[in-house]
Every structure is written in C-alpha cells, then in structure tokens.
Amino acid sequence: MQLQGFSQRLASGTQTEALRGAACRAQSRVLPSRPRAGASVEAPGHNIREDAHNRADMPGSDAFNARYVPFKSLQSGNGVSEQYSLDEVLYRAQDGGLLDVQHDMEALAKFDAAHWKKLFDSRIGTTAWPYGSGVWSKKEWVLPELSSDDIVSMFEGNSNLFWAERFGRQLGMSDLWVKQCGNSHTGSFKDLGMTVLVSQVNRLRKIKPEAVQAVGCASTGDTSAALSAYCAAAGIPSIVFLPADKISLAQLVQPIANGALVLSIDTDFDGCMKLIQEVTAASPIYLANSMNSLRLEGQKTAAIEILQQFNWQVPDWVIIPGGNLGNIYAFYKGFKMCMDLGLTDRLPRLVCAQAQNANPLYLAYQAGFDNFHPVKAKTTFASAIQIGDPVSIDRAVLALRETNGIVEEASEEELMDAAARADLTGMFNCPHTGVALSALTKLRERGVIAPSDRTVVVSTAHGLKFAQSKVAYHSKEIEGIVGKYANPPVQVKESVGDVMDAIRNKFSSM
C-alpha cells in the first residue's frame, strides 16, 4: 500500500518533532500545574472541592498499594517469591515469566462492599480529575499510589452496555448485551490499558528521566493508535512497529497523525513482537505491549463496569475475542477482584472467541489445555487477533480454568456474516466483534447458552476502523465469501421512474 512509503517519509520528521516537544516540556514542568480537563473556567474551585469530597470519603493514597509479582506465583498458590515496586522498569520475572500487578487486598478489604459500590457509583460522570474516567474512577484498585497529577487520561471507559434486543430475539435470547469498548477515544478497548501504562511512564520519566526516553510497541494496529494518542497527550515520544500491509488504513493513520515514529516492517505481528523485545532490552525505550501487566489493570475495569451497569449482578456469560490473550485475563481479574472484595458472589463463565485462521488457544482447548503449540497465523479480517504465538497464553488458560470457560472459533465467512447480521439490528461491528458474535451464535445453537442466560458480548473496536473490509463484504468482493447479508448500494439514473422502480423492487408493498 502506498502509505507504507508515506509513513517512512514521515518518520524522520516526526521523531525530531517529538524530541523537540520533549525538550519544551522539560521546561514547562517547572510551571504550576495546568488546569485539568473538565475543570470549569467559571468555577475554578470546583475541582478542589470535588477532590476534598473524595478525600473525605477515602483515606490517603498511602493506604493502598500494589506491586509486581511473578504471574507463576499466583498460579501455584505457593506464595510470592519475588516482588518489585511498580517504579521499576520491568516486564518479566527473574525466570523470564510474566509479571502480574498484585494489590494489597487486605488494605482494600478494610472497606466493605457497600463502600466500594457507593464510591464507584458516585464518580460516574464527574468532572473531578481523574475520577470521570471509567478506569480512574476505580483508581484505588488500579494504581493506588499514583498521584492524580501524573495521570494521563482522556476520560476513557464508561462505555455503553448495549441491550441487543433485536439481535437477541433472532437468536432466541432475552438478555443479550454488547459492551461497546470500541466507543472510545482511539476506537478500541486498548485505551483502557494505555491510560494506565502511559500514566505510570509519565511518573517514571519524572523520577528516572534517563531510564525512559520513549515508549514503543509492536501492534496489530489498535495498540499503536492508543499508545501514540496517550503519548501525544503527555508529550512523550512514541515508536510503533507495525506489520506492513496487515492493518487497516484507519489504524495506520492514527499513529501517523499523533506524531509517533511509525516503522512499517515487512513481517507479521509475531515478527514485530520479537524485534521490539530486542530493541527495548537494549535501549531506554519502554515496552508497551500486553506482556506489560500495567495495561491489564486498566482493561480489567471494563469487567467491573459491566457489573456496575447491571447494578452489581453477575452475568452468566461474557464472550471476548482473543489474540494475544491479555484481555480475557484482564476481564477475569476484574470479575475476580469484585468477588474477592465481596461486591459479587460468583464469576461469569468466560468464552474466548478466536478466528479460525489464528486459533492456537482453540486448538489447545480441544486438547484439554495440556500442551500448547503456537501456530503460524493466517490472514484474517479480524486483523487485531491475527496472532499465532500469544504472549498471555498462561494468563488465558488460568482465566478459562477458573471460570469453567470455553473457547470457540469462527471462519472468515462466519465472522463477516455474524458482524453483518448483527449490524442489521443497529450495531456497526468490527470483524473481531464478529468473531465473538459468531461464537455466541454457535453456542446458542448448540444449547450451551440457554435462552434466558444473561450474556455479554465484548465489542473490542469501533466498526469504522474497519470500513474497508465491511465495504468489501457488502460489495460481494471477497473471494470465497458469498455475502449472505450483503446490502450493496443500488445504482440509479437521475429519474423519478428509475428511483421508484428501485424502491418498489425493495419494498414490494409500495
């Protein structure tokens, strides 16, 4: 695609821009802090009063804390052998395994469930920085020790829980919902994690300026869009590694517009991931991939939000499209934390939905999770989950085992049909959401999901980011796909007769 050359030409220019920006900000840091987004100009005291109100409700931020521990120690239940401050620049445990952010649950449990529900509910829609964000409204459960001044937020989260009444009825269901995580600043749920990661990086850059000079990620598109937007908001240089020609045009233009250094690399996502791990190990570039456990702390708030939206009742099923498999674990973590702190009394059953063309977890599930083998991912319209060697495989297996979970898969035709069919009931689904909707359809048809089960499908991105493939579907231009629900535009001459013919053709009653 010609944008590949475009991005290369742009790259050198944008980097200088970013570094120049960093220098300016180094100066501006000595200035008094700017007014926060949402602070009303007419009422400068508003934020301060709200803050005071929140402090009156809650003890100071030193009452709660969180740290990195090896993910393995959670799995084995043998206690924690290593632990690290969140102010360390660290992505892996000593043995190379994943890390996890562990909260001081005893400190959190000093407040009862009623307290937390009331506190979280009281923050919805507020302008008091940073609690109007769906992520930071749960700040004590996310990064409790971070100063509000260090937070980089665009008031992400608080996304619509769409009652899919008509689509549900078509599947014989009465209680079907779609959590619209893609209705967000950069158009995907990645914003929920990126606000947390970039906020912590913002703090690190103040306490250890030489350790973090830029932030980088390998991406199937949405991570780079979120990273570059949050970094641009904070004035932090960002670098994104993208597989050439494997992401949508909308996803490619987002980091370009936000001034990131965009490296379009002639490989797939797994290849980009290997490269960035080497590059970040050898330079002061902070790694923003979902191996990074900070992002999951933000993503888990979507699960808490679902419970909150159901007035703290637990749904029966939550269906999540999975690629690198961080998100399914993040949802588990959110649901688990609510249960452990007494806000709920059970976990929903989780379903991970994979594209058949990139289905290593599905294959492992079929074999009882006993041995996992990476696959070479084939091209899928659900490009953000075109991943053959998922970093968070162990996290996903834990989440599925603990929730009596299921893994389902969808072919290219199934996922495009499912998205288009649901679009006909008022949604506008991305292909990943199509994968989840197809999984839902199959589980419903097999009777695994019962007609009255309360079921939530997690929509991970906005359909507008994937207009190209949706147009191709409706134009019936995709080889091997019939386009069962295609609705191509009708070409007509500028004539009332021709127009009326076209209308009668569609609506025979006229």
Ligand SMILES: *Cc1c(COP(=O)(O)O)cnc(C)c1O
């Ligand atoms: C990142 C992403 C996913 C997959 O999330 P994982 O945590 O990698 O499993 C699914 N859908 C969209 C739109 C995404 O951007």
